[in-house]
Amino acid sequence: MSEFTGGTSRERVLVTAIIVTLVAAAVFLYVQLTGGDDPDEGSNSADSSGTSGGAAEGDRPVGDVMALLPHTEEQLSAGAEVARDFVAAYATYDPDEDPQERMDRVTPLVGEDFVGQLETLMLSPPTAGSRQDAPATTASAEVVEIRNVGSESVIFVVDANLSAETGGAGETQTASYAVTVVPENGEWRVYGFQDASLGDAGVP
Numbered sequence: 001m002s003e004f005t006g007g008t009s010r011e012r013v014l015v016t017a018i019i020v021t022l023v024a025a026a027v028f029l030y031v032q033l034t035g036g037d038d039p040d041e042g043s044n045s046a047d048s049s050g051t052s053g054g055a056a057e058g059d060r061p062v063g064d065v066m067a068l069l070p071h072t073e074e075q076l077s078a079g080a081e082v083a084r085d086f087v088a089a090y091a092t093y094d095p096d097e098d099p100q101e102r103m104d105r106v107t108p109l110v111g112e113d114f115v116g117q118l119e120t121l122m123l124s125p126p127t128a129g130s131r132q133d134a135p136a137t138t139a140s141a142e143v144v145e146i147r148n149v150g151s152e153s154v155i156f157v158v159d160a161n162l163s164a165e166t167g168g169a170g171e172t173q174t175a176s177y178a179v180t181v182v183p184e185n186g187e188w189r190v191y192g193f194q195d196a197s198l199g200d201a202g203v204p
Contacts, residue, residue, distance in 0.1 A: 015076040070151040079188040080143040083156040083179040091139035091160040111189035136165045
């Protein structure tokens with residue numbers, strides 16, 4: 001497993017829930033695959049093999065699932081935190097802020113190979129000027145799903161709650177992003193993101 005630490009308690013709770021779900025699914029599959037065996041045959045087999053190995057055999061499916069995960073719970077929590085912070089920084093908009101200043105806010109969370117693409121998206125016309133008349137928007141973000149876990153990347157689904165300052169009571173909207181994070185120099189960094197309804201392909 002790769003060497004990462006960190007993550008807030010909220011991200012740890014989410015990752016723990018995902019792991020529990022994976023384990024439960026594996027146990028269910030194991031029961032389905034072995035449930036058709038003849039009870040007498042299973043009993044005789046258990047008797048012939050002795051009682052010492054019975055508990056180990058029963059525990060094996062759960063242990064195998066945990067061993068297959070390429071990252072620890074703490075590592076996944078740290079990745080979730082990076083994905084969350086990136087979405088919050090990217091979705092926050094201040095019309096008085098220079099586009100480069102906005103870019104500088106998100107750059108520390110972005111992988112080296114993705115910086116160029118993000119600069120094109122945020123700084124190049126027509127994108128750079130498309131929000132000139134938009135109101136100031138404050139964003140908070142929350143990781144709601146792990147879409148994919150691989151040895152080289154993890155895709156998180158992150159909801160952004162957008163509060164626009166319109167001069168009245170304000171307007172709140174929600175946007176969902178699929179954010180791919182990758183290990184880079186001992187930390188997680190954002191490699192790509194997209195509308196969650198479209199998905200994100202992760203690392204090629």
